[in-house]
Amino acid sequence: MFKVTFKFESGEDVTTFAQENENLLEVARKVNVAIDAPCGGNASCGKCKVKILEGNIDSPKTRHISDEEYNGGWRLACVSKVTGDVAVQVPDIASAYRSRMKVADLSSKEEIKIFENAKNDIEAAGIALTNSMGILDIEMNVPTLDDTMPDNERFIRAIKKKTGAARVRLPFQVLNKIARIFRESAFQVRCVIRTSANKDDIFVYDVYPKDAEVVIGGLAVDIGTTTVSALLINMETGKIIGKASAGNGQIRYGADVINRIIESMKPEGSKKLQDAVIKETINPMIEQMCRASGFNPDHIYRMCVAGNTTMNHLLTGMEGDPIRMEPYIPTFYKTNSLFASDIGIRINRDAHIIIAPNIGSYVGGDITAGVLVSMLWNRPEFSLFIDLGTNGELVFGNSDFMMSCACSAGPAFEGGDISCGMRATDGAIEACTIDKETMEPSYRVIGEEGQKPIGLCGSGIIDVIAELFRTGIINPKGKFIREGKRIRHDRYGMGSYVLAFEEEAGSVKDVEINEVDIDNFIRAKGAIFSAIRTMLASLDFDVEMIDDVYVAGGIGSGINMRNAVRIGMFPDIPLEKFHYIGNSSLSGAYTMLLSREAERKCYDLASNMTYLELSAVPTYMDEFVACCFIPHTDTSLFPSCTQE
Numbered sequence: 001m002f003k004v005t006f007k008f009e010s011g012e013d014v015t016t017f018a019q020e021n022e023n024l025l026e027v028a029r030k031v032n033v034a035i036d037a038p039c040g041g042n043a044s045c046g047k048c049k050v051k052i053l054e055g056n057i058d059s060p061k062t063r064h065i066s067d068e069e070y071n072g073g074w075r076l077a078c079v080s081k082v083t084g085d086v087a088v089q090v091p092d093i094a095s096a097y098r099s100r101m102k103v104a105d106l107s108s109k110e111e112i113k114i115f116e117n118a119k120n121d122i123e124a125a126g127i128a129l130t131n132s133m134g135i136l137d138i139e140m141n142v143p144t145l146d147d148t149m150p151d152n153e154r155f156i157r158a159i160k161k162k163t164g165a166a167r168v169r170l171p172f173q174v175l176n177k178i179a180r181i182f183r184e185s186a187f188q189v190r191c192v193i194r195t196s197a198n199k200d201d202i203f204v205y206d207v208y209p210k211d212a213e214v215v216i217g218g219l220a221v222d223i224g225t226t227t228v229s230a231l232l233i234n235m236e237t238g239k240i241i242g243k244a245s246a247g248n249g250q251i252r253y254g255a256d257v258i259n260r261i262i263e264s265m266k267p268e269g270s271k272k273l274q275d276a277v278i279k280e281t282i283n284p285m286i287e288q289m290c291r292a293s294g295f296n297p298d299h300i301y302r303m304c305v306a307g308n309t310t311m312n313h314l315l316t317g318m319e320g321d322p323i324r325m326e327p328y329i330p331t332f333y334k335t336n337s338l339f340a341s342d343i344g345i346r347i348n349r350d351a352h353i354i355i356a357p358n359i360g361s362y363v364g365g366d367i368t369a370g371v372l373v374s375m376l377w378n379r380p381e382f383s384l385f386i387d388l389g390t391n392g393e394l395v396f397g398n399s400d401f402m403m404s405c406a407c408s409a410g411p412a413f414e415g416g417d418i419s420c421g422m423r424a425t426d427g428a429i430e431a432c433t434i435d436k437e438t439m440e441p442s443y444r445v446i447g448e449e450g451q452k453p454i455g456l457c458g459s460g461i462i463d464v465i466a467e468l469f470r471t472g473i474i475n476p477k478g479k480f481i482r483e484g485k486r487i488r489h490d491r492y493g494m495g496s497y498v499l500a501f502e503e504e505a506g507s508v509k510d511v512e513i514n515e516v517d518i519d520n521f522i523r524a525k526g527a528i529f530s531a532i533r534t535m536l537a538s539l540d541f542d543v544e545m546i547d548d549v550y551v552a553g554g555i556g557s558g559i560n561m562r563n564a565v566r567i568g569m570f571p572d573i574p575l576e577k578f579h580y581i582g583n584s585s586l587s588g589a590y591t592m593l594l595s596r597e598a599e600r601k602c603y604d605l606a607s608n609m610t611y612l613e614l615s616a617v618p619t620y621m622d623e624f625v626a627c628c629f630i631p632h633t634d635t636s637l638f639p640s641c642t643q644e
Helices: 024-030 067-071 109-124 151-163 178-184 249-253 257-264 269-293 309-316 365-374 458-470 515-538 561-566 584-594 596-608 620-627
Strands: 002-008 013-018 049-058 074-076 081-090 133-139 167-169 188-195 201-209 217-223 227-234 240-247 300-307 352-355 383-387 392-397 402-407 428-434 441-445 487-489 495-500 511-514 548-552 578-582
Touching: 002 024, 002 049, 013 024, 024 081, 024 249, 067 074, 109 240, 109 365, 109 584, 133 151, 151 167, 151 178, 151 188, 151 201, 178 201, 188 300, 217 269, 217 309, 217 365, 217 584, 227 269, 227 584, 240 269, 249 257, 249 269, 257 269, 257 309, 269 309, 300 309, 300 365, 300 584, 309 365, 365 383, 365 392, 365 548, 365 584, 365 596, 383 515, 383 584, 392 515, 402 515, 428 458, 441 458, 458 495, 458 511, 458 515, 458 561, 511 515, 515 620, 548 584, 561 578, 578 584, 584 596
Parallel strands: 002 081, 167 201, 217 300, 300 352, 383 548, 548 578
Antiparallel strands: 002 013, 049 074, 049 081, 133 188, 188 201, 217 227, 227 240, 383 392, 392 402, 428 441, 487 495, 495 511
């Protein structure tokens, strides 16, 4: 056995032991050290770089490691074997996906504006913001020698008498505490209940003394492939009590759903993936939100989850392999049978978990929830909904019909497959301009004033590539064609642009974007635009017929729509037709949690939405290849760009 120490720039160390020739990336995964490996550890992405500080490891030189880096001790963790005691440095950028949990400052109106807007839109559409949760005050006769009815029957009869319900259910955790609570409060109590739609069935979640101040908590969670976001709310008022986001702990098993499904099929794989999203991500977020707001997590009695089909299966511990194998059949599209205790969510053990319904193997509940709050279904105009994430999902339609599809955009929009890429958290460049003459960048960094950049998030990547093209630094193929102090070429001729030199950056390396990064992003944006064109063509529509475009996704504080059009990601239509609506998946989960009618509406939308399988459309690949240029091989599709 050899000692392996992982060192971080923050000063924290993680020490463990490994067998001889054990893979370094696997060793890191065992002790929850987050080393970014979007490719799943097959040496194709080059992002799992670590630096040897002491000792040595058996690690071949790969195309992702330059001679200078190799001589400086840099290695790829996924191809490295432990051959002795070793200490390695994990760069800040490598763990940026999940090392930073952000608990929002709710005094900022910007943090809650999108959810207030969603709630207002839903209510304006005639959907009542009421749910099945409530507080019921109950008074019972005190037992005597002449009245020896057991506590549970006394309680159930009192509830039935007051409500008229035919059935009352008491779970074990309530049954276990009523003896003490009843006698401390002279058989006058308050209870948290869920009532069925026909008012005939009541489930009792909790019981309190009669004077207790009771708040019914609810939890809305968006489980993205890269990022997980959550809201803690008051179920009676809809008020947001807490908000948090963090990187999905599953990221170390691969950036995309296919790699994670493959990993889940290994021995104990499903448990590892489930633990990564629940124990390492969701539960710590709940703990942080509750600590910040002084709320007891046991008082969270309902939860709504919106995620893609694969994320839903990995969350529940179900096998995901059938999703990726023809004919692509998941275990479920919708289910109503999950409780917190079933999967180890640390809230009230009897809390019911609502899962936003999936509509296809690659179009999940995050999209149905997003469509719910985008209000496409409530407008006669033709609207396009685009969710930018590891998978790019699209919905087109109006109040009469809706069609959906999904394309494999890859993790580029959330920083994956980009050498300096990261999720939208502190230290990420989220907006950028470049001076055409001097080629000097000006950028905005997420975080407090003075925050130094350590990488690029999705919105920043869009800006940088658009600016590089606008200023003539790169050509339509993404190759560098100008020279300057910020432009470099390695020994193989590959160019790169330095956004922040080491002394300007908040990391141990320069923040730069290279031709491989640009090529990866061109393919990601090409997947989006080709999907738009293919779906519209299947309906005999053209881009000019789009009245509105709603763009969702937590890739930054907003997207420069002009730049997104400039690089050929979005259609060249008037900019006023574009609307950035942020994390619509979380907004949808919030409204489903808060409103029983909104929950039903989401199920209706899923049932009535047509799913288009792009891989079955013969022209899709031709469209995709044509899109892999900036902005496109057919420049007539982007007239406003050619006039600049």
